[in-house]
Amino acid sequence: MFYIYILYSPSSDIxxxxxxxxxxxxxxxxxxxxxxxxxxxxxxxxxxxAFEVGHSRTAALKIEKHIKRQKNRKYIExxxxxxxxxxxxARFSSVG
Numbered sequence: 695m696f697y698i699y700i701l702y703s704p705s706s707d708i709x710x711x712x713x714x715x716x717x718x719x720x721x722x723x724x725x726x727x728x729x730x731x732x733x734x735x736x737x738x739x740x741x742x743x744a745f746e747v748g749h750s751r752t753a754a755l756k757i758e759k760h761i762k763r764q765k766n767r768k769y770i771e772x773x774x775x776x777x778x779x780x781x782x783x784a785r786f787s788s789v790g
Contacts, residue, residue: 696754703736
């Protein structure tokens with residue numbers, strides 16, 4: 695199963711969007727393992743929300759890319775507030 699997750703860095707006041715097959719492991723990697731990466735510079739990260747998107751890694755990556763391409767904090771905050779990406783899942787899961 696693949697997931698889209700949104701992290702928040704209180705120290706930098708920024709969000710990070712990613713996809714993974716294991717949210718807990720990925721959060722730990724962002725907070726502790728990666729040494730020279732974007733997320734290592736903004737620790738600590740808190741998980742705001744995670745959405746199950748299905749068995750397609752391709753669909754998860756397309757949804758992640760779509761959200762990141764918006765470059766819009768309000769868009770991400772709306773997703774968190776709605777606690778749903780059902781429309782994006784439907785849109786990108788049906789694309790081949």
